[in-house]
Amino acid sequence: MKHIAKKRFGQNFLTDQSVISSLVEAISPKPDDLMVEIGPGLGALTKPLLQKLNRLHVVEVDRDIIAWMQKEYVKNNITIHNSDALKFDFSSLGGAIRVVGNLPYNISTPILFHLLDNVKVITDMHFMLQKEVVERMVAAPSTAAYGRLSVMLQYRLQMEYLFTVPPEAFEPAPKVESAFVRCVPHTTLPYTANDEALFAQVVTAAFGQRRKTLRNTLKGLLDDHGFTTLNIDSQLRAENLSVADFVAIANHLITL
Secondary structure, three states, X not given: OOOOOOHXXXXXXXXXXXXXXXXXXXXXXXXXXXXXXXXXXXXXXXXXXXXXXXXXXXEEOOHHHHHHHHHHOOOOOEEXXXXXXXXXXXXXXXXXXXXXXXXXXXXXXXXHHHHHOOHHHEEEEEEEEEHHHHHHHHOXXXXXXXXXXXXXXXXXXXXXXXXXXXXXXXXXXXXXXXXXXXXXXXXXXXXXXXXXXXXXXXXXXXXXXXXOOHHHHOOOOOOHHHHHHHOXXXXXXXXXXXXXXXXXXXXXXXXO
């Protein structure tokens, strides 16, 4: 099939066979795994996964690709869900889901947050993403890449940067490098926010103006007495705080 990548869907099709082999090896699919692939495209990952799985679910929004898949995989154990991944209810598939995909760069962050809403039914996730996004996901405090995405994902997930993928592995070649990342939900949260909506509000406010100090960004939420009680320097910036610090702030605010 000669399919022209559609910019509105952020399509870049993986074509490098050595990279594909590395991805499948990292995912390590087992026959009975309940696996769902987001954005299968032209089957770079789909085909080798089908060789190892009893059944594969795929979520695809492009109707042209779906029409091609229905012909290409007519005899295979594949379930095609014609849906926007941002609206798909992953929990409808059951529990212990393994999620994989070469995520569109333009909506990768919203998809990650959508998957967090379904994290209780997910065993692990393996994604190809823009390298810069993966660096932000796994970033440590007090580094340039550390931000709201880092904190919100690390609260729920243990993540591992697996390897970098060059632009020439794709067709068309993107203008940026990509990276493959493994995300595994914590079986027990290392730090538990008693009100997760408040925790998210604190993180969002703190990073809203990341060059400003916490005393300014959290003004109206946390006063000087609160900073003293928590033993957090109000002159620090959001990027200097750990996930544990943000959880502590949120849990302190509940007691007020």
